[in-house]
Amino acid sequence: xxxxxxxxxxxxxxxxxxxxxxxxxxxxxxxxxxxxxxxxxxxxxxxxxxxxxxxxxxxxxxxxxxxxxxxxxxxxxxxxxxxxxxxxxxxxxxxxxxxxxxxxxxxxxxxxxxxxxxxxxxxxxxxxxxxxxxxxxxxxxxxxxxxxxxxxxxxxxxxxxxxxxxxxxxxxxxxxxxxxxxxxxxxxxxxxxxxxxxxxxxxxxxxxxxxxxxxxxxxxxxxxxxxxxxxxxxxxxxxxxxxxxxxxxxxxxxxxxxxxxxxxxxxxxxxxxxxxxxxxxxxxxxxxxxxxxxxxxxxxxxxxxxxxxxxxxxxxxxxxxxxxxxxxxxxxxxxxxxxxxxxxxxxxxxxxxx
Amino acid sequence: xxxxxxxxxxxxxxxxxxxxxxxxxxxxxxxxxxxxxxxxxxxxxxxxxxxxxxxxxxxxxxxxxxxxxxxxxxxxxxxxxxxxxxxxxxxxxxxxxxxxxxxxxxxxxxxxxxxxxxxxxxxxxxxxxxxxxxxxxxxxxxxxxxxxxxxxxxxxxxxxxxxxxxxxxxxxxxxxxxxxxxxxxxxxxxxxxxxxxxxxxxxxxxxxxxxxxxxxxxxxxxxxxxxxxxxxxxxxxxxxxxxxxxxxxxxxxxxxxxxxxxxxxxxxxxxxxxxxxxxxxxxxxxxxxxxxxxxxxxxxxxxxxxxxxxxxxxxxxxxxxxxxxxxxxxxxxxxxxxxxxxxxxxxxxxxxxxxxxxxxxxxxxxxxxxxxxxxxxxxxxxxxxxxxxxxxxxxxxxxxxxxxxxxxxxxxxxxxxxxxxxxxxxxxxxxxxxxxxxxxxxxx
Numbered sequence: 001x002x003x004x005x006x007x008x009x010x011x012x013x014x015x016x017x018x019x020x021x022x023x024x025x026x027x028x029x030x031x032x033x034x035x036x037x038x039x040x041x042x043x044x045x046x047x048x049x050x051x052x053x054x055x056x057x058x059x060x061x062x063x064x065x066x067x068x069x070x071x072x073x074x075x076x077x078x079x080x081x082x083x084x085x086x087x088x089x090x091x092x093x094x095x096x097x098x099x100x101x102x103x104x105x106x107x108x109x110x111x112x113x114x115x116x117x118x119x120x121x122x123x124x125x126x127x128x129x130x131x132x133x134x135x136x137x138x139x140x141x142x143x144x145x146x147x148x149x150x151x152x153x154x155x156x157x158x159x160x161x162x163x164x165x166x167x168x169x170x171x172x173x174x175x176x177x178x179x180x181x182x183x184x185x186x187x188x189x190x191x192x193x194x195x196x197x198x199x200x201x202x203x204x205x206x207x208x209x210x211x212x213x214x215x216x217x218x219x220x221x222x223x224x225x226x227x228x229x230x231x232x233x234x235x236x237x238x239x240x241x242x243x244x245x246x247x248x249x250x251x252x253x254x255x256x257x258x259x260x261x262x263x264x265x266x267x268x269x270x271x272x273x274x275x276x277x278x279x280x281x282x283x284x285x286x287x288x289x290x291x292x293x294x295x296x297x298x299x300x301x302x303x304x305x306x307x308x309x310x311x312x313x314x315x316x317x318x319x320x321x322x323x324x325x326x327x328x329x330x331x332x333x334x335x336x337x338x339x340x341x342x343x344x345x346x347x348x349x350x351x352x353x354x
Numbered sequence: 355x356x357x358x359x360x361x362x363x364x365x366x367x368x369x370x371x372x373x374x375x376x377x378x379x380x381x382x383x384x385x386x387x388x389x390x391x392x393x394x395x396x397x398x399x400x401x402x403x404x405x406x407x408x409x410x411x412x413x414x415x416x417x418x419x420x421x422x423x424x425x426x427x428x429x430x431x432x433x434x435x436x437x438x439x440x441x442x443x444x445x446x447x448x449x450x451x452x453x454x455x456x457x458x459x460x461x462x463x464x465x466x467x468x469x470x471x472x473x474x475x476x477x478x479x480x481x482x483x484x485x486x487x488x489x490x491x492x493x494x495x496x497x498x499x500x501x502x503x504x505x506x507x508x509x510x511x512x513x514x515x516x517x518x519x520x521x522x523x524x525x526x527x528x529x530x531x532x533x534x535x536x537x538x539x540x541x542x543x544x545x546x547x548x549x550x551x552x553x554x555x556x557x558x559x560x561x562x563x564x565x566x567x568x569x570x571x572x573x574x575x576x577x578x579x580x581x582x583x584x585x586x587x588x589x590x591x592x593x594x595x596x597x598x599x600x601x602x603x604x605x606x607x608x609x610x611x612x613x614x615x616x617x618x619x620x621x622x623x624x625x626x627x628x629x630x631x632x633x634x635x636x637x638x639x640x641x642x643x644x645x646x647x648x649x650x651x652x653x654x655x656x657x658x659x660x661x662x663x664x665x666x667x668x669x670x671x672x673x674x675x676x677x678x679x680x681x682x683x684x685x686x687x688x689x690x691x692x693x694x695x696x697x698x699x700x701x702x703x704x705x706x707x708x709x710x711x712x713x714x715x716x717x718x719x720x721x722x723x724x725x726x727x728x729x730x731x732x733x734x735x736x737x738x739x740x741x742x743x744x745x746x747x748x749x750x751x752x753x754x755x756x757x758x759x760x761x762x763x764x765x766x767x768x769x770x771x772x773x774x775x776x777x778x779x780x781x782x783x784x785x786x787x788x789x790x791x792x793x794x795x796x797x798x
Contacts, residue, residue, distance in 0.1 A: 045452060046448070046451075046452060047448045047449055047451070047452045050444075050448045051444070051445040051448035051449055052445075055441070055445075096785070149538055149564070159543065159544070159546065159547045159778070160463070160467075160487070160540035160543045160544050161539075161540055161543050162464075162467045162540040164467065164470075164471055164785075164786075166471060166786050167786070167787060176475070251441075251444075252440070252441070252444065252468050253468060253471035253472065254467045254468045254470065254471045255440070255467075255468070256440075256464055256467070256539060256540050258440065258464060258539060258567065259440060259441065295445060298435065299449075302432075309396075310394060310396050310408075310433040310434075310435045311396035311397050311401070311405075311435070313435070314396065314397045314435040314437070315397065
């Protein structure tokens with residue numbers, strides 16, 4: 001009923017290859033963007049910005065980056081936390097060591113440093129794949145944890161190993177209030193989401209997907225595995241690195257290597273799997289599920305006015321959250337994004353879905 | 355099918371309505387009560403140590419309410435579970451801040467670092483009693499941080515003083531070897547600058563042995579201890595790491611009476627399971643130890659636990675970490691009371707007023723006696739320049755059943771710590787482009 005498409009004809013190749021070929025989708029996206037950019041900043045509370053929306057946006061970005069690698073190119077990675085850390089610490093070093101370094105430039109340079117490290121740790125993917133590759137990328141995680149804990153140079157010789165940044169500004173505009181931070185993150189996330197969406201629709205995206213689906217066949221039709229796999233690692237690490245820098249700079253403000261521990265890698269991998277492999281939207285769904293849901297669950301007893309001990313509420317949160325993960329993966333192994341597109345199909349010609 | 359959907363819809367609406375109703379009543383109740391946010395961890399790897407602290411903290415707030423509040427102002431509080439994770443701590447901070455928070459006690463060095471960046475903007479003071487950033491003692495730069503009663507530099511300095519006294523003087527430390535087995539996080543690294551300073555001064559060798567969080571994997575570390583045979587081992591652990599270290603020491607054959615813990619490594623949960631194996635192990639304390647005889651403990655037992663409102667098991671009341679929770683809560687409450695003396699008794703104080711109260715804290719012996727803390731701690735007095743207030747500490751030792759004090763009170767050496775605090779704080783200020791507070795700002 002909602003997706004009644006009669007009357008929408010595509011008369012050019014351009015129209016046929018649009019990102020959102022159906023008018024309803026274009027309207028929905030425009031509305032969502034309007035909501036995110038105009039309505040939310042006016043309505044949301046500081047708590048919502050600082051504790052929910054900003055972390056959600058940044059981790060969506062990281063999940064987007066990981067999805068390029070895992071979802072589109074089929075290379076399993078457990079080193080996402082490490083690449084985030086590289087982005088954050090590199091951006092920190094650019095910011096601290098170069099006087100007058102613009103924030104955007106240091107974020108992007110942080111991303112580029114993560115690209116370099118990502119490609120380096122992506123080299124084993126040329127020989128090994130699947131679970132073996134996961135273990136190899138795990139090495140990246142352990143190596144970076146070690147490096148940022150032990151090599152004092154990275155933390156600008158901070159005695160406690162903790163680094164912090166402040167006085168963020170872009171083109172003379174301070175990024176201080178929660179709304180400014182939110183809008184800054186939102187803009188970056190939108191830019192990266194659009195770029196990624198286009199990238200995965202382009203020739204290189206198709207190469208990644210061919211690699212994912214069957215690498216031998218892809219090589220036979222002339223796709224160079226070296227190029228395809230390493231470019232996926234590069235693009236993925238770049239996005240993840242920028243997300244890491246944002247996590248440190250904008251969300252935490254002060255961080256230690258534990259902020260990018262192996263737990264973060266797992267968290268992001270779960271986001272991608274639950275959200276939907278190989279889907280830009282899946283990254284957002286996954287981040288919402290993993291970030292926002294536990295927080296809501298932990299507050300639910302309080303909202304309902306049920307007096308419950310803190311530890312019981314915390315245990316309940318884990319149980320319900322775990323049960324939900326199992327439920328969703330049984331109901332829809334392809335993730336929340338797939339669930340959403342099934343719903344869309346059902347709405348196409350309701351009550352005659354196909 | 356349809357009715358089922360309707361039912362679930364109705365349920366959702368009801369749930370949402372109930373939620374709004376509670377939020378609304380809370381907003382009404384807030385106006386007459388001073389709200390104390392409580393960041394705790396009752397789950398996760400550090401729960402055995404986090405729980406008694408939280409119980410003590412909450413019980414003290416209950417006791418204050420039972421005694422009529424702070425000059426008539428009752429305390430409301432809410433716990434938020436952090437699991438010792440920095441990002442969850444930040445989330446809790448943001449959540450509880452919106453409810454009119456008086457002050458925060460993050461109970462984690464990592465969270466302290468993150469919140470140090472946020473507190474000045476929000477104008478909420480942070481009490482980090484016995485932890486946090488050592489340089490935040492300098493109130494001229496860290497306006498909102500209060501590492502009351504002691505920092506890790508104080509702890510390290512006192513431990514070295516104790517060891518030096520045992521050896522018979524500082525000069526006897528020359529050529530000795532001290533190993534620091536530490537939790538590999540900002541928490542564990544905090545004492546290193548002071549230990550290095552002292553090692554340069556007195557010529558002992560410092561060996562650094564990091565242990566990855568949460569600290570159950572220590573085999574390699576203790577192999578190094580076995581090889582290098584240090585004269586003393588300082589233990590900078592928390593949670594499971596402490597008991598693991600003691601068991602490893604037992605397995606390695608390292609004498610426990612040469613092991614000294616920081617005050618977070620010297621409580622009942624750390625040694626209870628090791629039992630006799632921990633006999634002779636000592637730890638520095640933030641003034642207090644286990645104080646089951648203290649008057650305030652008796653009051654909690656009578657007025658809170660006695661009325662069935664106690665938090666946690668009754669037999670843990672008065673234990674080391676429980677006492678630390680009580681002491682931390684007391685410092686916050688006294689900060690509010692001190693602020694009331696200036697800004698109006700019987701009123702609810704805001705963050706800025708409480709900050710003034712904490713900066714002008716003057717707990718003399720008379721006040722401590724009245725509060726029931728006689729013998730538990732020494733007087734504390736803070737100022738604009740000194741946000742720590744006191745740098746006295748004692749050492750206690752585990753006899754297999756309970757903690758007993760050994761030796762006297764020690765005061766950390768200002769000659770060593772003061773210049774370090776100043777230079778580190780200035781470095782922080784330079785990085786952040788902050789200027790030192792003016793004398794007028796100190797008056798405000």
